[in-house]
Amino acid sequence: MTQPSRGGEYDVAVIGGGLVGSALAWGLARSGQKVAMLDEGDIAVRPSRGNFALVWVQGKGLGMAEYAGWTKQSSDDWSGFADLLREQTGLDVAYRRPGGFMPMLSEEDLQARANTMMRLHNQPDMIPYPYEVMDRETLRKELPFIGPDVVGGTYCPLDGHCNSLRLLRTLHKGIGLLGVDYRPNHRVESIEHRDGGFRMATAGGEVRAGKIVLAAGHDSARLAPMVGLSAPVRPQRGHVIVTEKTAPFLHHPTVYVRQTDEGGVMIGDSFEEVGFDTTLQPGVSSAIAQRAIRFFPLLGKLNVVRSWAALRVLTPDGFPIYEESTTAPGAFVATCHSGVTLAANHALTLAPLIAAGGLGDRFKPFSARRFHVPQAA
Amino acid sequence: MFRRLPEIETASSTVAFTIDGRPASARAGDSVAAALLANGVTVCRNTPVSGAARGPYCMMGVCFDCLVTIDGTGNRQGCQVRVAPGMAVETQNGKREVER
Numbered sequence: 001m002t003q004p005s006r007g008g009e010y011d012v013a014v015i016g017g018g019l020v021g022s023a024l025a026w027g028l029a030r031s032g033q034k035v036a037m038l039d040e041g042d043i044a045v046r047p048s049r050g051n052f053a054l055v056w057v058q059g060k061g062l063g064m065a066e067y068a069g070w071t072k073q074s075s076d077d078w079s080g081f082a083d084l085l086r087e088q089t090g091l092d093v094a095y096r097r098p099g100g101f102m103p104m105l106s107e108e109d110l111q112a113r114a115n116t117m118m119r120l121h122n123q124p125d126m127i128p129y130p131y132e133v134m135d136r137e138t139l140r141k142e143l144p145f146i147g148p149d150v151v152g153g154t155y156c157p158l159d160g161h162c163n164s165l166r167l168l169r170t171l172h173k174g175i176g177l178l179g180v181d182y183r184p185n186h187r188v189e190s191i192e193h194r195d196g197g198f199r200m201a202t203a204g205g206e207v208r209a210g211k212i213v214l215a216a217g218h219d220s221a222r223l224a225p226m227v228g229l230s231a232p233v234r235p236q237r238g239h240v241i242v243t244e245k246t247a248p249f250l251h252h253p254t255v256y257v258r259q260t261d262e263g264g265v266m267i268g269d270s271f272e273e274v275g276f277d278t279t280l281q282p283g284v285s286s287a288i289a290q291r292a293i294r295f296f297p298l299l300g301k302l303n304v305v306r307s308w309a310a311l312r313v314l315t316p317d318g319f320p321i322y323e324e325s326t327t328a329p330g331a332f333v334a335t336c337h338s339g340v341t342l343a344a345n346h347a348l349t350l351a352p353l354i355a356a357g358g359l360g361d362r363f364k365p366f367s368a369r370r371f372h373v374p375q376a377a
Numbered sequence: 378m379f380r381r382l383p384e385i386e387t388a389s390s391t392v393a394f395t396i397d398g399r400p401a402s403a404r405a406g407d408s409v410a411a412a413l414l415a416n417g418v419t420v421c422r423n424t425p426v427s428g429a430a431r432g433p434y435c436m437m438g439v440c441f442d443c444l445v446t447i448d449g450t451g452n453r454q455g456c457q458v459r460v461a462p463g464m465a466v467e468t469q470n471g472k473r474e475v476e477r
Binding site: 245246262 | 425426471472473475
């Protein structure tokens with residue numbers, strides 16, 4: 001049994017019940033902490049219910065080699081993470097790692113992509129991983145259905161995908177089995193750091209904890225300054241389309257199109273700077289559908305059954321923020337736009353460090369202080 | 378299980394089509410779903426994930442349980458398509474295939 005913490009009822013309160021918060025709460029409880037997870041209700045800005053479900057490595061981390069390494073580690077740990085979840089909950093999150101493709105529609109794009117992958121790997125401190133730049137004929141051996149406009153692409157054997165709705169459900173079941181106190185309808189209004197602990201005024205009453213982790217996605221921008229942290233995140237909208245369930249034919253995920261474990265084909269990857277607006281734009285849906293059909297013409301025969309828009313949680317440079325407050329020690333922030341890819345890290349690496357008391361030097365590059373460099377005149 | 382009303386039985390002309398390659402007969406104006414039921418086919422597909430049996434249910438385009446392959450195109454709603462002479466209707470086992 002853990003000792004009662006100085007701050008009151010809980011060792012740790014995780015604020016946010018999406019993929020980042022749930023993975024952290026799962027890992028904290030597994031590390032022996034008494035955990036509360038404070039969540040909003042059914043109506044919340046919740047990218048965890050709208051994402052594309054890739055567990056993706058290739059191309060990430062140009063500008064921050066530590067992020068590339070962090071991503072690779074999560075990908076390497078994902079299979080074991082999925083096994084742990086299945087053993088604990090009996091639920092299969094359908095993680096597969098068949099390798100992923102980034103198909104390209106012009107020689108210029110393919111060359112730019114190859115350059116990006118090379119610059120990524122030329123960074124100091126980069127942990128290399130295998131990838132290939134493929135011409136059309138090589139690509140066609142792996143993806144036989146590509147259309148005539150596809151000139152080639154890049155491939156990385158580390159890339160994979162899962163069923164991300166089931167991941168969220170599985171984590172929630174898992175934290176219940178681990179004794180986490182899940183509290184929906186507990187939007188945090190204010191946080192007070194007092195006597196070495198934290199008191200939160202929430203929509204469901206006061207909650208006290210020795211440590212807190214801000215994993216509230218977009219709402220972390222509001223919460224972080226309450227404990228001397230900073231989380232300058234903004235919403236970036238992405239549209240997703242899903243087709244009727246179809247017999248398996250697409251055996252590798254791509255950045256734009258993937259076939260789910262249950263057979264539906266998901267089409268995505270739009271980037272829109274429109275604030276907190278999840279309204280579907282038919283023009284965007286049709287643009288991503290047309291692009292998907294250029295990659296895989298046979299998709300044109302399938303019926304669409306649903307489409308939606310969700311809001312990525314983006315920092316100014318696109319890399320995560322992991323940081324402990326210096327003015328309110330014991331308050332942590334964790335935010336990223338890859339809650340699926342990084343779930344294994346959050347559960348198996350980050351949560352045990354927070355349980356043990358601190359992040360250590362490895363996480364210094366992920367501090368939000370990188371955004372506070374004064375602008376040159 | 379299903380019988381036609383007597384006045385319908387005699388009033389309309391017949392249309393020849395096939396169900397899974399077997400010759401079948403419908404009344405002019407029948408939907409594919411109605412024709413399947415009239416020919417004793419109450420299970421027209423198995424669901425894509427669990428494989429549970431499904432047959433025509435709402436008959437008005439809402440429930441999507443009557444999905445069948447019609448003239449080579451999968452996942453058509455049988456209740457929303459009229460039987461045409463020579464039409465090839467196939468029951469579906471599991472997911473449709475992307476090329477048909």
